[in-house]
Every structure is written in structure tokens, then in C-alpha cells.
Amino acid sequence: MSHALSIDGIQTSFDASTVQWNIEVSKNDLLSTTPLSVVPSVVPATSMENVRLEDQQVHQPSLDPQLAVKVFRGQFEPLSKLLSVSSNRLAVAPALFGQGLITFDCYKNATEGSSKTEEEKSTGLMISLMSTISTQPELLTELINVLNRIEPFKLIATKLVEASYH
Numbered sequence: 001m002s003h004a005l006s007i008d009g010i011q012t013s014f015d016a017s018t019v020q021w022n023i024e025v026s027k028n029d030l031l032s033t034t035p036l037s038v039v040p041s042v043v044p045a046t047s048m049e050n051v052r053l054e055d056q057q058v059h060q061p062s063l064d065p066q067l068a069v070k071v072f073r074g075q076f077e078p079l080s081k082l083l084s085v086s087s088n089r090l091a092v093a094p095a096l097f098g099q100g101l102i103t104f105d106c107y108k109n110a111t112e113g114s115s116k117t118e119e120e121k122s123t124g125l126m127i128s129l130m131s132t133i134s135t136q137p138e139l140l141t142e143l144i145n146v147l148n149r150i151e152p153f154k155l156i157a158t159k160l161v162e163a164s165y166h
Contacts, residue, residue: 063164068137071163075156076126083110084122088152093125095146101139102128140164 063071082088089110097107106128110121133140144160147153 063137063140065137067164068140069134071160072130072133072140072143074163075160076130079129079153079156080122080126082152082156083125084118085152086118088150089118089121089125091150092146092153095149096125096129096143099139099142099146101132101143101146 083092093102093107093110096102097104102110102125106125109116110125114121116124129143133143140160144157144164147157147160
């Protein structure tokens with residue numbers, strides 16, 4: 001048996017045999033005219049594992065591979081410009097590597113001091129990201145989630161979402 005929970009338009013499905021749902025709503029919450037915020041929580045599961053419910057993550061249906069590449073190319077120039085600023089690149093590179101969007105060599109080339117210019121480091125990072133999105137278009141969602149967490153990149157993340165799913 002499977003159940004689905006939808007909070008603020010984010011659909012989450014779980015197998016009911018492994019997850020115990022514990023939802024509490026106070027009378028004040030029901031009477032409130034302002035929307036409630038959802039805080040990530042850990043829910044005890046019967047299989048002795050914990051399931052973490054995350055908010056503010058893009059969980060969208062699968063994206064057409066050709067559309068993913070087209071959408072990424074549409075934001076290629078503004079993303080390149082942001083990545084040519086050293087502090088921006090240093091802020092985002094660890095997350096890109098951590099999510100499997102770039103290799104460790106690409107991470108090192110983007111972050112370590114070398115004879116390369118900032119633009120060359122940015123170009124190397126963009127070439128790697130383009131290759132990743134071209135070969136694994138489903139990772140565009142991961143890229144959007146990474147960009148959405150880092151201030152200078154939030155507008156690009158929003159534009160990627162709008163172009164992908166609207």
C-alpha cells in the first residue's frame with residue numbers, strides 16, 4: 001500500500017508499510033489565515049530507519065532530455081558570468097561536486113590557484129556541467145537544487161525551473 005502527501009504543491013510518496021505518518025495540527029493552525037511553513041522533520045519508520053522529509057527541493061516529473069539541454073543552454077551565458085567571479089565559483093563548486101554534477105578534477109581546476117584566468121576556470125566548469133546535463137539530463141533537477149541554495153545563483157535556478165516545467 002502506498003500513500004502520498006502533498007505540501008505546498010510538492011508531492012511525496014511513501015510505501016505505507018515502512019513509514020508511520022505523524023501529523024499534528026493545532027486549532028490555531030486551522031484558524032490561521034496565513035499559510036503554514038513546513039519544517040523538515042524526521043519521521044520514525046517501522047523498519048527502524050528514519051525518513052527525512054525535505055522542503056525547498058525541486059521534485060518534478062522526469063524532464064525530456066532534449067528540453068533539459070535546451071533549458072541549460074538558455075542559462076549558459078548568465079551562469080558563465082556568475083562562475084567567472086571567484087567567490088561565486090568557490091561557493092558553488094563544493095555543492096556541485098557533492099551532488100555528482102562535476103568530477104573531482106573539475107572541482108580542483110575550478111577552485112585551486114593556477115595560471116588559469118577566472119574566465120578559463122569558469123569555462124572549464126561550464127563545459128563539465130554541459131557534458132553532465134547532455135549525458136544525464138535528469139541531473140538538471142539536482143543542478144537547480146544546488147543553485148537555489150546559493151544566493152547569487154537563485155535567479156538562475158528560478159529561470160531554469162520556469163523554462164523546464166511551465
